[in-house]
Each structure stands twice: as structure tokens, then as C-alpha cells.
Amino acid sequence: MAQILSPELLLAALMLASTYALVALGLNLIYGAMRLLNVAHGDLMVLGGYVAWSGFTLLGLSPLLGLFGAMLLAAGLGIACYTLFFKRLVRNTAIAARLEANSLLIFFGVSIILQNLMSLVFTADARSYSYMDTLVQWGSVSIALNRLVILGISAGATVAVLCFLRLSVFGIAIRALIQQRDAASLIGIDADRINIVVFCLGFALAGLAGALISMTESVTPFGGFPFTIAAFVVVILGGLGSLGGAVAGSLLLAFVEVYGVTLTSAAYRSILVYGLFILILFVRPQGLFGRKAN
Amino acid sequence: MMKLLKVFRMFATGFVLAMAAGSWAAEPVRIGMSMAKTGAFAAAGAGQLNAYQLWAEQVNAAGGLDVAGTRRPVELVVYDDQSDPAKAAAIYEKLITSDKVDLLMSPWGSPAHFAVVGVLERYKFPMVGSSAASLQIRSLKAKNIWFPTSAIPDALGAELAKLMQAQGVKAVAINTVQLPFPQEIKRYLVPAVQAAGMKVVYNEEYAPGIKDMTASMVAIKRASPDAVISLSYPEDSMLYMKQAREQDLRAPFQFVAVGPSIAFFSKMFGANLDNIVTLGHWSPDQKAWPKAKPFFDAYQAKYGEAPDYLDVALAWVSAEVLQQAVAKAGLDKDKLRAAIASGTFDTIDGPVAFEGVQNRLTPAMFLQFQQGKGQIVYPPSQQTAPFVAKSGWQK
Numbered sequence: 001m002a003q004i005l006s007p008e009l010l011l012a013a014l015m016l017a018s019t020y021a022l023v024a025l026g027l028n029l030i031y032g033a034m035r036l037l038n039v040a041h042g043d044l045m046v047l048g049g050y051v052a053w054s055g056f057t058l059l060g061l062s063p064l065l066g067l068f069g070a071m072l073l074a075a076g077l078g079i080a081c082y083t084l085f086f087k088r089l090v091r092n093t094a095i096a097a098r099l100e101a102n103s104l105l106i107f108f109g110v111s112i113i114l115q116n117l118m119s120l121v122f123t124a125d126a127r128s129y130s131y132m133d134t135l136v137q138w139g140s141v142s143i144a145l146n147r148l149v150i151l152g153i154s155a156g157a158t159v160a161v162l163c164f165l166r167l168s169v170f171g172i173a174i175r176a177l178i179q180q181r182d183a184a185s186l187i188g189i190d191a192d193r194i195n196i197v198v199f200c201l202g203f204a205l206a207g208l209a210g211a212l213i214s215m216t217e218s219v220t221p222f223g224g225f226p227f228t229i230a231a232f233v234v235v236i237l238g239g240l241g242s243l244g245g246a247v248a249g250s251l252l253l254a255f256v257e258v259y260g261v262t263l264t265s266a267a268y269r270s271i272l273v274y275g276l277f278i279l280i281l282f283v284r285p286q287g288l289f290g291r292k293a294n
Numbered sequence: 295m296m297k298l299l300k301v302f303r304m305f306a307t308g309f310v311l312a313m314a315a316g317s318w319a320a321e322p323v324r325i326g327m328s329m330a331k332t333g334a335f336a337a338a339g340a341g342q343l344n345a346y347q348l349w350a351e352q353v354n355a356a357g358g359l360d361v362a363g364t365r366r367p368v369e370l371v372v373y374d375d376q377s378d379p380a381k382a383a384a385i386y387e388k389l390i391t392s393d394k395v396d397l398l399m400s401p402w403g404s405p406a407h408f409a410v411v412g413v414l415e416r417y418k419f420p421m422v423g424s425s426a427a428s429l430q431i432r433s434l435k436a437k438n439i440w441f442p443t444s445a446i447p448d449a450l451g452a453e454l455a456k457l458m459q460a461q462g463v464k465a466v467a468i469n470t471v472q473l474p475f476p477q478e479i480k481r482y483l484v485p486a487v488q489a490a491g492m493k494v495v496y497n498e499e500y501a502p503g504i505k506d507m508t509a510s511m512v513a514i515k516r517a518s519p520d521a522v523i524s525l526s527y528p529e530d531s532m533l534y535m536k537q538a539r540e541q542d543l544r545a546p547f548q549f550v551a552v553g554p555s556i557a558f559f560s561k562m563f564g565a566n567l568d569n570i571v572t573l574g575h576w577s578p579d580q581k582a583w584p585k586a587k588p589f590f591d592a593y594q595a596k597y598g599e600a601p602d603y604l605d606v607a608l609a610w611v612s613a614e615v616l617q618q619a620v621a622k623a624g625l626d627k628d629k630l631r632a633a634i635a636s637g638t639f640d641t642i643d644g645p646v647a648f649e650g651v652q653n654r655l656t657p658a659m660f661l662q663f664q665q666g667k668g669q670i671v672y673p674p675s676q677q678t679a680p681f682v683a684k685s686g687w688q689k
Contacts, residue, residue: 003512008541012508019505115332124336125599126528128562135540135689142540217532218558220337222377226503254506262509266500267472 007141009258015147017254022154022212023227024234024246025161026205029198031232032241033178036086036103040111041206041231042224043118044074048210049219050118053127063131064149067211074207078199081110090195111224118221128218146215153212157205162243170197178241233277239290248288252276320366323359323625325350326389327370327399328406333377339402341556341602342425345609346370346399348596349617359617362624371395379409386413396625400424400612402605404475407439414438420631422619423651424612425605429478431651440634440648442611442641444575444656445604447475451482453658454549457571457672458521459490461681463547467496467519469510469526469534476525476551483523495519500530507533511541521547528553535563535570539687546683547571549660555603560666567663569684574661576607576643577670579678585614585642603661603668607643614641 003009023045030038048070055066085106089099132146165171173194176184185191209227210219234253238245253273260272280288327346330339350368358365371393375382382401389395390413398414398421400407407426411434414421420438427443458466466487470480477499487494495517498510507530514522522545524534531553538548553559554572576583578590589610593601601607615634623633638647638655647655659676661668669679 003509003516006512008508008512012506016506119332119336124331124340125597126337126556126558128558130562130564135687142542144536144540216536218337218528218562222333222336258506258509261500261504261506266498266504266507266510269501269504271501 003262004259007139009262011141011143013251013254013258015143015151015254016258017250018151018154019213020230020234020250020253021158021247022150022209024231024238024250025154025157025243026202026209027228027231028202028235028238028241028243028246029161029205030202031235032246033174033198034195035100035240036107037100038107038202039104039228040107040114040224042227042229043111043114044077044203044206044224045210045213045227046118046219046221046224047077047114048074048207049214049217050122050127050210051207052211052214053129053219054122056129056131057127063129063211063215067208070207070211071204072207075200075204078201078203079196081203082196082199085110086195086199087192090191115221115224122219122221124221126218126220129214131215133215144216150212150216153208157208158243158247161201161205164201165243170194174198233273237277237280237287239287242287242289245287245289252288320358320364322367322369323361323397323620324369324371324393324395325397325399326372326386326393326395328373328375328382328385328389328401328410330377330402330406331372331374335377335402338425338605339377341606342402342609343372344597345593345601345606346372346613348593349610349613351596352592353617360621362621370399375401375406379405382406383409383413386410387417390417390419397616397620399616400426400609404428404430407441411436411439418627418631420627420634422612422615422634424608428475434651436651437635438631440615440651440653442615442643442646442653442656443608444653444658445573446652446658447478448482449658450479450573451484452486453672454479454483454523454660455486455490455492457660457681458487458492458547460672461521461547461683463492463521465493465495465517465519466521466523467514467517467545468494468498468523469496469507469514470499471502471504471526471530472499473502473527476527479525479551483525492521502527502530504530504533507537508541511537511543515541515543520545521549523549525551526553527551528556528559531559532562535566539566542687544686546685548684552604554663555661555668557599557602560600560663564688565666566688568665569662569682571660571662571671571681572668574603574607574668575656575659575670575676576603576611577661577668577678579667579669580644580676581678582676583642583644585640589642611641611643611646615639615646 027041030036051070052063052066055061056063133144135142136145173189177194234246234249238249256272256276261269329343330336350370353359354367358367373385400423402425404426407423423439423441427445429447431441470476496514531550549571551573554570555574560567578587580586618639619633623629638645645655646653659670660672662671670676671681
């Protein structure tokens with residue numbers, strides 16, 4: 001029982017929570033704000049991972065610089081994806097009701113294309129590198145530096161996105177669009193421009209997450225799906241579009257995973273995590289911090 | 295203009311003649327296979343396909359495949375099974391009935407191997423297997439498939455216990471992922487450990503897809519074992535390496551089942567991989583196998599990384615067995631089946647011969663990484679380097 005109070009477990013839970021939060025951040029914007037089911041989210045992360053990996057292995061570039069490249073490339077893809085596939089779809093009120101289902105199909109296609117392109121360019125071989133993996137000692141606890149960096153950047157990115165949504169004109173316009181799409185257009189908000197910004201940001205955050213996680217995990221072209229699932233679980237748990245909710249959801253999931261396993265057995269990990277997910281949806285279908293649908 | 299036309303006509307005639315000459319040369323031997331080029335096993339399948347392609351390249355460069363005395367070029371016919379064993383079975387059926395390939399090579403992994411056995415039996419088409427290892431292969435009464443692996447769970451469990459005992463291990467911690475192959479090894483390892491008088495101080499399983507192992511590592515550390523056996527697959531093998539290091543697990547004997555022999559592992563863990571014991575029954579440093587090092591070098595030169603000591607080596611062995619059987623028996627299926635079943639083959643992994651579907655010559659072995667190289671540390675008869683205790687992790 002004394003083990004429960006050990007700082008190792010607390011830190012492990014925080015680390016895991018920061019990874020979950022980071023993975024979910026970009027999806028939260030696109031699914032939470034626009035209700036577009038971006039099932040290519042994990043593949044965008046893998047792309048970010050490849051950018052960081054190539055920068056490091058081919059050019060000797062630090063992944064902490066490479067992540068800007070990953071974000072730029074992903075943001076560019078976001079613009080392309082929106083203008084090519086979604087612009088007309090979003091505008092067309094006749095098919096607006098089916099937008100969520102249609103977006104699933106489109107993003108599924110994007111996911112397959114991305115996977116196969118990455119497999120062609122980088123081959124299906126697993127890629128990895130070692131960067132900032134020295135151990136940092138904190139009293140009795142020691143932890144790899146790259147995991148601390150992920151914790152820091154994940155927290156920073158969440159706060160930055162939160163500030164952007166709360167304080168900037170763009171952010172306020174995004175929130176207006178989420179609440180009342182038609183009314184927002186009436187008062188002169190350019191929905192098209194806002195949508196592009198959301199796509200850019202959502203994709204760039206996926207690229208960022210992938211680039212960071214490539215420091216601690218291997219990258220393969222078909223390895224994105226588990227990330228997509230994790231992101232959806234966190235976003236739905238926290239409540240669609242609620243960044244605070246996603247942070248709370250990440251913390252809850254990570255603590256249940258780490259402490260639940262300690263108290264029971266690691267064999268029950270999946271049962272614990274998905275059991276919690278189903279339980280919360282049962283009690284609060286709108287998620288922890290989600291607004292109730294009218 | 296007329297001149298130009300004339301020149302063109304000359305070239306055209308030359309081209310047609312060259313084509314005709316080409317068709318007079320031997321018809322290529324077409325070798326079919328399905329491979330996990332996309333999907334969950336794509337990363338694992340990539341190395342195996344690399345091996346087959348390198349093999350085809352070398353065979354063609356040497357003048358072609360010796361088909362009972364005549365040299366013919368080889369041509370690989372590869373389809374993507376999308377990591378789906380059911381698709382693999384359908385592809386092998388298509389390769390046999392519609393593409394009418396001359397020979398078959400194996401897909402990646404145990405599930406795909408088992409899925410195609412029925413097809414091979416129905417069409418009586420012999421195929422040498424590669425990257426499949428499971429107790430299940432014993433129950434196969436198949437006549438058209440053979441498994442060159444020696445990493446069979448019951449032998450692994452018993453031999454691993456012997457290796458630990460030889461290193462003076464007293465207390466063993468076992469952490470197993472809930473997947474068939476690791477669980478099969480555990481089923482034979484635990485009784486073998488106890489029978490040898492060692493104590494199992496920790497024995498837990500964990501769900502695949504686990505993201506954090508801190509709790510298990512803390513518990514294992516508290517049990518202070520002198521051997522930690524991580525029966526894991528690549529994803530969780532990485533997790534073990536990271537978190538065992540963070541928790542500073544000091545056991546001098548540390549075994550990580552699947553992962554360490556693949557190139558990306560050493561790129562991620564560098565010197566921390568040193569003195570980790572893993573599955574594997576091949577090493578380029580085995581002087582008794584003169585073909586081993588040239589294969590390693592050729593693979594490294596072509597693909598820029600070391601081959602997986604386990605699956606890629608097995609794929610190469612399967613190609614060597616096929617090549618030598620075809621040299622003796624030609625392409626006739628019945629003769630080929632007899633040649634594979636009865637022959638002894640000289641491979642990068644030493645001599646290979648089959649009894650039923652199983653390789654009867656290669657014993658169970660274990661590798662240990664030492665200064666970045668996979669060395670065979672067990673059994674003593676095959677040893678390329680003595681076992682070295684793991685002396686902690688790099689800070």
C-alpha cells in the first residue's frame with residue numbers, strides 16, 4: 001500500500017497524462033470545434049514523427065527544431081485538406097446534416113493515402129533515434145529528460161491554445177462559430193477563414209505531438225491508429241471542444257491506468273481504462289465538461 | 295528525313311531482335327508470396343521482404359537459379375496481404391491457380407503461416423516457412439510446409455532456465471504480455487525455473503497496449519530478483535527498457551523477448567541495450583557458419599541497417615533451403631517436397647534438416663547484445679561469446 005504514495009507513481013501518472021493531453025489537443029479543435037471526425041489524426045502524428053526523425057538522422061537537426069518543420073508541414077496539409085475536400089462541403093447547407101459522417105469517410109481516405117505515401121517514402125521499417133535520453137534525478141525519482149520535455153511542451157501548448165481561444169479575436173470567432181454557426185456568419189465572421197485557421201492549428205498540433213513522441217517511441221507508417229483512438233477517448237471523455245475537459249480527461253485516464261494497475265494488476269489495464277470511459281459516458285453522455293445538447 | 299527514318303528503322307529492328315533473343319534465354323522462375331506491406335505487421339514484414347529481394351538480386355547476379363542443372367533468372371511476385379491472415383490465404387490460392395507461379399515463399403508471422411497451410415495442402419504445393427514459431431506447429435500434420443525456427447516455446451522455457459541456472463540466478467521475476475507466443479513461453483518457463491531450484495519472486499501478466507509499467511517495475515525492484523524475464527513484444531519491450539532504466543532495475547540477468555534483435559531497437563537504446571539477453575538463434579559472428587557474415591554485410595550495405603537477427607535471418611534461411619532443394623529436384627512439386635523433407639541444407643544458420651515440419655538440427659539458442667552486436671551466449675556448443683552480467687544502466 002505504501003507504494004501508492006510513492007513519488008514514482010505520481011510522476012508516471014503525470015507523464016502519461018501529458019502524453020494523452022498532447023495527443024488529444026489537435027483533435028479537440030477539429031472534432032470538438034467543427035465536428036469533423038478526423039480519423040487521420042494519428043497518421044498526421046506519424047508524419048510529424050517522420051519529419052523529426054529525418055531532420056535528426058539526415059541533417060543532425062534537434063527534434064526540438066524539427067518539430068517546427070513538422071508543424072509547418074502538417075499545417076500546410078491542413079490548408080490543402082480544407083480547400084480541397086471540405087470547403088464546398090461545409091458551405092452546402094443541404095448536406096450539412098451529413099457533414100460528420102461524410103468527414104469520417106474523407107478523413108479515412110486521407111488516412112490511407114498518408115499511410116501509403118509514408119510507407120513509399122520512408123519504407124515500412126520501424127525508425128527510431130535517441131535524443132535527450134539522459135536520466136534526471138529528483139530525490140529518489142529519476143526520469144528520462146525527453147519525457148520531461150514532452151510534459152513541459154504539452155502543458156505549454158495546452159495553455160497557449162487555451163489563451164488563443166479565450167483572448168484572441170480569432171479564438172473568440174472560433175467559439176462564436178461553435179455556438180451559433182449562422183448567427184456568427186450574420187455578424188460578419190468569415191466562416192471560411194476561421195475554418196482554415198482551425199484546420200491549420202489542429203493539424204499543426206498533431207504534427208507537434210508526433211514529433212515530440214518520436215523521441216520516446218519508434219515511428220512506423222501504420223502506427224497512427226492507436227494514437228487516433230487515444231485522442232478520441234480523451235476528447236469524448238472530456239467533452240467535445242472543451243480543452244479543460246480534455247486535460248481533466250487525460251489526468252483521469254492516466255491516474256486510473258497507473259493507480260488502477262498498481263491496486264489490481266496490469267492484466268486489467270484495458271478493462272480499467274475502457275471501463276472508466278464507458279462508465280462516464282453512461283453517467284454524463286456529453287463528457288465531463290461538455291455542454292448538454294439541446 | 296529519310297535518313298532519320300532509316301536510322302529509326304535500324305534501331306527498331308535491333309530492338310525487336312534483342313527482345314527475341316531475350317525470349318530465347320531461359321524463362322524466369324516466378325516465385326510468389328504475400329507480405330504484410332501495409333497494416334499492423336508492416337514494420338515486421340519489411341525486413342523479411344528485404345531479405346527475399348536481396349536473395350533474388352544475388353541469385354540473378356550469379357547467373358540465375360539453378361533448376362536441376364539449368365540456370366534461370368528469378369522473378370518475385372509479391373502481393374500485400376494488409377497484415378490480414380485471411381487475405382494471405384486468398385493470395386496464395388490466387389498465386390497457385392491464377393498466376394501459376396513456379397515456387398512459393400512464406401508470408402510474415404505465425405498467423406499468416408497457419409492461414410496458408412490449408413491452401414498448400416489442397417494444391418500439394420510445398421513452401422518453406424520462416425518467421426513463425428509456436429507450439430501449434432507440432433499439431434500440424436501438414437506435408438507441404440516446414441519451419442526452420444528453433445525458437446519453440448517449450449524448448450525456450452527449459453533452455454532459458456538452464457542458462458539462468460548456469461549464471462547462478464536464485465530469484466526470477468517474470469513479466470508477460472497477454473499474447474499467445476509470450477504466454478506459451480511462460481507456461482514452460484515457470485515449471486522449469488522451479489524444477490531447477492530457483493524461486494519465482496514475481497510473476498504477473500499485463501494487457502497489450504499498456505502505456506506505463508512503473509508500478510510493475512517498482513514491484514519487481516522490491517522483490518530484488520537477480521533475473522528479470524520480460525516476455526514482451528516490440529512496443530512493450532521498449533517500455534520495459536525505458537522504465538527499467540528509470541527505476542534502475544539492477545538484476546544482472548535481464549531478458550527481453552521480442553524487439554532487441556531489430557535494428558531500430560539499438561538506435562533507440564544504444565549502449566543501454568548491451569548485456570540484454572533476447573531470443574535469436576543466429577549471429578553473423580558464428581565462425582562455424584561461413585555464410586553468416588557475408589549475408590549480414592550484404593544486407594547492411596543494401597538497406598543501411600543490420601538485419602533482424604531473428605525474422606530476417608529465418609527468411610534468408612528459408613530462401614537457401616528452397617534454392618538448394620530446387621537445384622536438386624527442379625520445379626516438380628512432388629520431387630521438390632521430397633527433396634525438402636529429406637535433405638540437409640547448408641545455411642547462414644548452419645545445417646538445417648527437417649523432421650516432420652520442424653527443424654531438427656538447430657538447437658534453441660539465446661543472444662546477448664555486447665557492444666552493439668548480437669552474440670550467441672547459449673548453448674555452450676554454439677557460443678560466439680560468453681555471457682556478461684548486466685552492470686546497471688547508463689545515466
